[in-house]
Amino acid sequence: MNRLLKTREIWLALAILAVIVLVTFRFPRFSQPANLLTIFNDTSILMMLALGQMAVILTRSIDLSMASNLALTGMIVAMVNAAFPMIPIPLLILGCILVGAALGAFNGILVWKLDIPSIVVTLGTLTIFRGLVFVISGGAWVNAAQMSPAFIQLQRGSFLGLPILSYFAIAVAILVYILMTRTPQGRAFYAIGVNPTAAVYTGIDVGRTKFLAFVLSGAISGLAGYLWISRYVIASVEVASGYELTIIAACVIGGVSIAGGIGTVAGALLGALFLGVVNNALPVIGVSPFWQMAISGAAILIAVILNARGESRKGRVILRRAEGVA
Amino acid sequence: MTDTSLHRRLPDRLDTPLKSAVLSWETLLVLVAIGIFIANSIASPYFLNAWSLSDMTFNFTEKALIALAMALVIITGEIDLSVASIIALASTLMGLVLNQFGAPTPVLVLVGIFTGLACGAFNGWLVTGLKLPSIVVTIGTMSLFRGIAFIILGDQSYGGYPRDFAWFGQGYVWWVISFELVLFLVAAVIFYVLLHHTNFGRRVFAIGNNATAAQFSGVRVDRIKFVLFCLTGLMSGITAVLLTARLGSTRPSIAQGFELDVITMVVLGGVSILGGAGSIIGVVLAALIIGLVTFGLGLLNVPGIVMTIFTGTLLIIVIALPILWNMWKARRA
Numbered sequence A: 001m002n003r004l005l006k007t008r009e010i011w012l013a014l015a016i017l018a019v020i021v022l023v024t025f026r027f028p029r030f031s032q033p034a035n036l037l038t039i040f041n042d043t044s045i046l047m048m049l050a051l052g053q054m055a056v057i058l059t060r061s062i063d064l065s066m067a068s069n070l071a072l073t074g075m076i077v078a079m080v081n082a083a084f085p086m087i088p089i090p091l092l093i094l095g096c097i098l099v100g101a102a103l104g105a106f107n108g109i110l111v112w113k114l115d116i117p118s119i120v121v122t123l124g125t126l127t128i129f130r131g132l133v134f135v136i137s138g139g140a141w142v143n144a145a146q147m148s149p150a151f152i153q154l155q156r157g158s159f160l161g162l163p164i165l166s167y168f169a170i171a172v173a174i175l176v177y178i179l180m181t182r183t184p185q186g187r188a189f190y191a192i193g194v195n196p197t198a199a200v201y202t203g204i205d206v207g208r209t210k211f212l213a214f215v216l217s218g219a220i221s222g223l224a225g226y227l228w229i230s231r232y233v234i235a236s237v238e239v240a241s242g243y244e245l246t247i248i249a250a251c252v253i254g255g256v257s258i259a260g261g262i263g264t265v266a267g268a269l270l271g272a273l274f275l276g277v278v279n280n281a282l283p284v285i286g287v288s289p290f291w292q293m294a295i296s297g298a299a300i301l302i303a304v305i306l307n308a309r310g311e312s313r314k315g316r317v318i319l320r321r322a323e324g325v326a
Numbered sequence B: 001m002t003d004t005s006l007h008r009r010l011p012d013r014l015d016t017p018l019k020s021a022v023l024s025w026e027t028l029l030v031l032v033a034i035g036i037f038i039a040n041s042i043a044s045p046y047f048l049n050a051w052s053l054s055d056m057t058f059n060f061t062e063k064a065l066i067a068l069a070m071a072l073v074i075i076t077g078e079i080d081l082s083v084a085s086i087i088a089l090a091s092t093l094m095g096l097v098l099n100q101f102g103a104p105t106p107v108l109v110l111v112g113i114f115t116g117l118a119c120g121a122f123n124g125w126l127v128t129g130l131k132l133p134s135i136v137v138t139i140g141t142m143s144l145f146r147g148i149a150f151i152i153l154g155d156q157s158y159g160g161y162p163r164d165f166a167w168f169g170q171g172y173v174w175w176v177i178s179f180e181l182v183l184f185l186v187a188a189v190i191f192y193v194l195l196h197h198t199n200f201g202r203r204v205f206a207i208g209n210n211a212t213a214a215q216f217s218g219v220r221v222d223r224i225k226f227v228l229f230c231l232t233g234l235m236s237g238i239t240a241v242l243l244t245a246r247l248g249s250t251r252p253s254i255a256q257g258f259e260l261d262v263i264t265m266v267v268l269g270g271v272s273i274l275g276g277a278g279s280i281i282g283v284v285l286a287a288l289i290i291g292l293v294t295f296g297l298g299l300l301n302v303p304g305i306v307m308t309i310f311t312g313t314l315l316i317i318v319i320a321l322p323i324l325w326n327m328w329k330a331r332r333a
Helices: A002-026 A033-058 A066-083 A090-111 A118-137 A149-156 A164-182 A183-196 A196-201 A206-232 A242-251 A266-283 A289-311 A320-323 B018-043 B052-056 B061-075 B084-101 B105-129 B134-153 B163-170 B179-196 B201-207 B211-216 B221-247 B258-268 B280-299 B304-332
Strands: B172-174
Touching: A002 A266, A002 A289, A002 B172, A033 A066, A033 A183, A033 A206, A033 A242, A033 A266, A066 A090, A066 A118, A066 A206, A066 A242, A090 A118, A090 A149, A090 A320, A118 B258, A118 B304, A149 A206, A149 B179, A164 A183, A164 A206, A164 A266, A164 B201, A183 A206, A196 A206, A196 A320, A242 A289, A242 B134, A242 B201, A266 A289, A289 B134, A320 B304, B018 B304, B052 B280, B061 B172, B061 B201, B061 B221, B061 B258, B061 B280, B084 B105, B084 B134, B084 B221, B084 B258, B105 B134, B105 B163, B105 B221, B163 B179, B163 B221, B172 B179, B179 B201, B179 B221, B179 B258, B179 B280, B201 B211, B201 B221, B211 B221, B258 B280, B258 B304, B280 B304
Parallel strands: none
Antiparallel strands: none
16 A cells, blocks of 8 residues: 555656656756756746645635635735835745735635635636736736845845745645644545544534545645745746646645545655656747747646556555554 | 545435426526526517527627537546537648638538538547546646647638638528527437436446446447547537637637537536536526626627626536535524
């Protein structure tokens, strides 16, 4: 069982390695550590978002509003920074996480208290959040000149040769990993995904657990909002438009089951990394960027077909050790 | 779909007399539609005339055509997110045969329709043949189909469609009644009969309520799902013809974001996203409401992106209202 779960991530890691090796044959510089770090850094935001989406998908829900949440919090923080450049950046980041979490909580409340299917709720808030970006900005852009230097430079600074942006992704990954594997709350995410009825009987509040998953995905979207804006130094209505499906694609490629209950932090990270490596490799080997979409579509389909095999055994054992004792 | 076992409530419509339950949701939609209609006529003096109202229909007919087929797919508990990309691919291939071979109008139309059908069949095969979840399959084919359009077109666009081709998107059948509207009404009647008055429709509901039970009672679940995916593909192909004809050009980014609007129409129309419940009349009313809202806001010079706030809010409120109403009633009882 354990080996089966492991192999999926190993296969994905091998696939990523294969892409890197193949590209390196033609362009030796591709696999140089500096370039690999750049790819990792480029993919940081997607990795974080994939982890948030994974928490939601584990509970048999889906969050289509993440990209809109990112755009809205990004616009808010950019406007605040432009108007009050003296506010320290850590405070702004905290504000972003809170705003994002609040938007996520709005989704979560509707799913929890009114029992509306998450796909409907987030379909609605996807358009609402995106529309609000226009309302608060009046359609205007916030550009690099309006943002304070500290706002832009923070994530570009580096520590031990790795950009700060990458550390954000690593920190989120570690936190989500601990949450998923070392806390009762993490087990609850898996439990209600595997079998909601059984989860209720073991005393898990299904609605509340879903709510918390949405708060988590919202908080991560909010953080990603700041990082996205300060990385591309432009805040506009179009930011991350259509990105919600890329996030879900990263999860799916990473072996997160859309039926809930199955998925690992490593899988989601590798899924995002796979998209990142492929997207970085295509221009290097001279494939036109117009192929990018078709290739990632094909990658998603292949990943789903491979995943479907593994999912035929339903669910997964969460308390393996306890089971062994009993 | 997600959200299945625990949250699957049997649709209210099974335990109350069918007719009254159907009426209640549709009545709500009719009231909303009338409210928006009145608000529009008060808000703008340009709203209440035949040509305005005719223009208004162009806001929804194309998406609503797909929504008719999408409703059936969602009633079986599946979903198709690739419809907009099917439009892009069908439209691109029409442009290709026009520009490479100078194909005449009938060939263009056939290319559009058959591309849609083929894409739908591909989705259907992935979902039923390989037993994959439709939401993921169609996220994949969504990128794939539009990706192929991008590969063919790059950053170019196709134009130069013949004049008689333009009629499909711009022509009027009678005075102010557009061809698109007539086609939509005819399709709506066909889908109404198909869903509510045939064995096929009954099986669609049966699959949505309990696919396993349906399978055991002799319904060929996979075949029906396959047919339904072909049907959304076909309607997307037809829409590609209409949209390309109306715009007079093809870009790979054509119809971007359509899929979410189509699903919004279906869900607003009272179709349960968990499957098993819904009606064509509801979908037609929801399409009309969205057309009225966008047209009314357009008359008031509200920017397009702000309109989406209204449709998003409308979606959540209309879905939430009956639930809140029931909770309030339950608390009083």
